[in-house]
Amino acid sequence: MFRDLMASRELAWQLAVRDIKAQYRQTALGLIWAFILPLANTAAWLMIHNAGIVTVRHTDLPYPIFVFTGTMLWAIFMDSVNAPLQQTIAARPMLAKINFPREALVVSGIYQTLFNAGIKLVVTLAALLIMGVAPGMGLAFFPVALLSLILAGTALGLLLTPIGVLYSDIGKALPLLMQFFMYLTPVVFPMPQSGWAAALFQVNPLTPLIVTARDLLTGMPPAYMDGFMTVNAGMLVLLALVWVVYRAAIPILIERMSA
Amino acid sequence: MTDTLIKVENVSKKFCRSLKRSLRYGIQDLGNELIGRRHGGNGELREDEFWAVKDVSFEVKRGECLGLIGRNGAGKTTLLRMLNGLIKPDKGRIEMRGRVGALIALGAGFNPILTGRENIYVNGAVLGLSKKETGNKIEEIIDFAEIREFIDSPVQSYSAGMTVRLGFAVAAALDPHILLLDEVLAVGDVGFQAKCLNTLSDFRKKGTGFVLVSHNMHQISRYCDQLLYLKGGHVAHCGDVESGIKQFLQHMDANQPSIETEATEWSRVYGSGKVILKNATFLDKDGLPVNHIRTGDTFSLAIDYECPGELVSDTILDIVIRDKEGTLYQGTSADYGVDFGLLSQAGRMIVTFEHMPANSTEVQFFLTLLNAKNGEIYDWKRHIRLKITNNAILNGRVSLTVSWALSNPILNQLEHRTRI
Numbered sequence: 001m002f003r004d005l006m007a008s009r010e011l012a013w014q015l016a017v018r019d020i021k022a023q024y025r026q027t028a029l030g031l032i033w034a035f036i037l038p039l040a041n042t043a044a045w046l047m048i049h050n051a052g053i054v055t056v057r058h059t060d061l062p063y064p065i066f067v068f069t070g071t072m073l074w075a076i077f078m079d080s081v082n083a084p085l086q087q088t089i090a091a092r093p094m095l096a097k098i099n100f101p102r103e104a105l106v107v108s109g110i111y112q113t114l115f116n117a118g119i120k121l122v123v124t125l126a127a128l129l130i131m132g133v134a135p136g137m138g139l140a141f142f143p144v145a146l147l148s149l150i151l152a153g154t155a156l157g158l159l160l161t162p163i164g165v166l167y168s169d170i171g172k173a174l175p176l177l178m179q180f181f182m183y184l185t186p187v188v189f190p191m192p193q194s195g196w197a198a199a200l201f202q203v204n205p206l207t208p209l210i211v212t213a214r215d216l217l218t219g220m221p222p223a224y225m226d227g228f229m230t231v232n233a234g235m236l237v238l239l240a241l242v243w244v245v246y247r248a249a250i251p252i253l254i255e256r257m258s259a
Numbered sequence: 260m261t262d263t264l265i266k267v268e269n270v271s272k273k274f275c276r277s278l279k280r281s282l283r284y285g286i287q288d289l290g291n292e293l294i295g296r297r298h299g300g301n302g303e304l305r306e307d308e309f310w311a312v313k314d315v316s317f318e319v320k321r322g323e324c325l326g327l328i329g330r331n332g333a334g335k336t337t338l339l340r341m342l343n344g345l346i347k348p349d350k351g352r353i354e355m356r357g358r359v360g361a362l363i364a365l366g367a368g369f370n371p372i373l374t375g376r377e378n379i380y381v382n383g384a385v386l387g388l389s390k391k392e393t394g395n396k397i398e399e400i401i402d403f404a405e406i407r408e409f410i411d412s413p414v415q416s417y418s419a420g421m422t423v424r425l426g427f428a429v430a431a432a433l434d435p436h437i438l439l440l441d442e443v444l445a446v447g448d449v450g451f452q453a454k455c456l457n458t459l460s461d462f463r464k465k466g467t468g469f470v471l472v473s474h475n476m477h478q479i480s481r482y483c484d485q486l487l488y489l490k491g492g493h494v495a496h497c498g499d500v501e502s503g504i505k506q507f508l509q510h511m512d513a514n515q516p517s518i519e520t521e522a523t524e525w526s527r528v529y530g531s532g533k534v535i536l537k538n539a540t541f542l543d544k545d546g547l548p549v550n551h552i553r554t555g556d557t558f559s560l561a562i563d564y565e566c567p568g569e570l571v572s573d574t575i576l577d578i579v580i581r582d583k584e585g586t587l588y589q590g591t592s593a594d595y596g597v598d599f600g601l602l603s604q605a606g607r608m609i610v611t612f613e614h615m616p617a618n619s620t621e622v623q624f625f626l627t628l629l630n631a632k633n634g635e636i637y638d639w640k641r642h643i644r645l646k647i648t649n650n651a652i653l654n655g656r657v658s659l660t661v662s663w664a665l666s667n668p669i670l671n672q673l674e675h676r677t678r679i
Contacts, residue, residue, distance in 0.1 A: 010389055015384070018377065021377070025372055097363050098363075099359065166282045167282060248289070249289050249292075251345065252288045252292065254345050255272075
């Protein structure tokens with residue numbers, strides 16, 4: 001299993017380079033596509049907030065920065081959730097006809113998520129500096145937070161992949177679900193202080209990931225370190241499990257999809 | 260180390276006819292697999308399932324080539340995919356020794372937007388070559404595919420033939436121990452095909468074992484040492500090549516509804532009806548009716564006609580001859596045939612064919628009676644069949660009369676040398 005993973009690194013790299021090149025070569029806006037969606041999201045929420053349609057409780061950070069970092073980080077997480085299913089479905093003709101280490105698809109998805117995350121982060125950091133927020137020492141630990149976001153995303157995405165390849169319902173439901181989860185995570189709102197909503201936010205395993213990542217990025221003291229560690233440990237275990245499932249599932253999926 | 264590269268024992272695989280059920284069984288199988296049970300169950304068929312491959316066993320040794328034939332849907336591709344490790348057998352065991360190369364989907368994994376060169380690296384990686392290995396072989400690959408001019412253009416601008424050539428070139432750079440080929444020898448133009456075949460025979464000299472799926476019996480009999488003939492997933496024949504092909508061709512014949520040459524089976528395609536072709540009979544060279552001939556026989560086709568209305572002139576009979584697969588033996592042209600002049604009210608036209616060389620089991624005649632001057636079609640009939648038995652040579656469309664001679668060979672060679 002691990003030998004296959006090692007064997008697939010180079011292939012994963014090639015596939016990632018192929019997909020990234022192909023993706024941006026056929027666009028006029030190019031790299032801008034990597035961050036246009038969270039940018040638009042931020043703009044929408046700022047408008048809603050400023051117009052007073054929805055009042056958002058006071059945040060420690062200036063609200064524009066809060067929303068902007070939140071949506072950017074959430075977009076990275078979304079990318080990593082979508083990647084395994086997308087990669088596997090896109091590679092159907094190849095899967096059905098060529099025997100190659102299947103891990104390569106997942107790893108290639110991670111590479112691509114990282115690449116797009118890099119672009120998003122450059123934009124985010126630039127925006128932070130312009131708005132006068134100094135990231136501080138915490139930034140040194142930010143890569144860890146970034147990797148845990150991608151780890152969690154990949155584990156969850158991979159969990160859905162075997163069923164998602166058979167039934168396209170999963171692929172259709174995923175954006176809806178993610179939208180729903182976004183509002184249960186402090187992405188565009190801060191944590192509610194009390195009531196059932198506060199409990200939900202607390203239980204949501206994504207909360208510590210997003211909050212820690214944002215805190216590190218904006219030079220705030222990380223508030224949820226314990227939760228962050230627990231979630232990471234849990235996600236590692238989950239990833240190992242779904243990886244085994246994925247390997248077992250692929251031959252069965254191939255005979256059912258017969259591309 | 261033994262010489263056996265592929266060992267297949269009692270392999271079976273089932274498939275499902277209904278998509279919804281198939282998806283549900285997929286989830287079931289996945290569940291079973293995860294709790295460690297063999298996902299095929301105990302070998303019973305569930306509802307809507309059938310055996311796509313049933314109880315197949317064979318062995319391929321170093322340097323051997325196994326031909327795999329059968330009609331469409333007989334399970335050939337399923338078997339190949341199991342050999343390639345893409346899907347698992349529901350029953351039985353497959354053992355493969357060494358690096359497996361598969362020329363099944365040439366160019367799978369090509370991205371149309373990237374250039375040929377970039378795609379070579381990606382495809383190489385997919386097939387298991389490292390970047391360095393591909394880099395070492397890239398010039399060789401480009402030359403083999405004969406697309407140096409276009410190697411830096413995007414693959415979407417390539418013709419289908421170019422794409423397949425590039426795919427073959429990359430796959431051929433692999434140096435596999437076992438090679439699975441699915442109908443790929445039919446790619447490219449004749450020159451490229453010859454090059455592919457040479458590459459394959461080079462592999463073979465190095466000891467690569469082959470499994471070759473083809474509908475081309477000529478290729479099968481030329482390259483294979485043993486033959487596996489699948490019929491509805493079951494093994495119909497395993498072993499000797501020639502007798503397997505014979506059996507296959509006979510089964511293919513038997514599946515065709517056999518129709519004698521009688522007027523009732525004539526179907527009119529089109530016609531004004533001024534002259535009607537009533538009846539056709541084949542006659543041997545003594546003028547006796549026959550319904551089959553032997554390759555090389557002289558025979559006649561006698562056609563009874565009738566003019567129900569006014570008599571017509573300037574009629575010619577146009578004859579197109581094809582074999583059962585539709586290969587044209589003889590077409591027609593404006594100058595073909597003979598002007599019969601004025602036809603009487605009823606009569607018989609006789610066309611004699613000298614030494615019919617057709618080397619297939621059946622030929623079909625398509626007859627058109629038309630006016631030579633204005634092209635009016637009086638009657639156009641299709642499909643009268645003539646069975647041909649005792650094919651002299653197994654392969655090829657026609658059997659030519661050949662005489663062989665060797666004239667003073669030593670002198671010839673000397674001449675040849677002095678010319679050089």
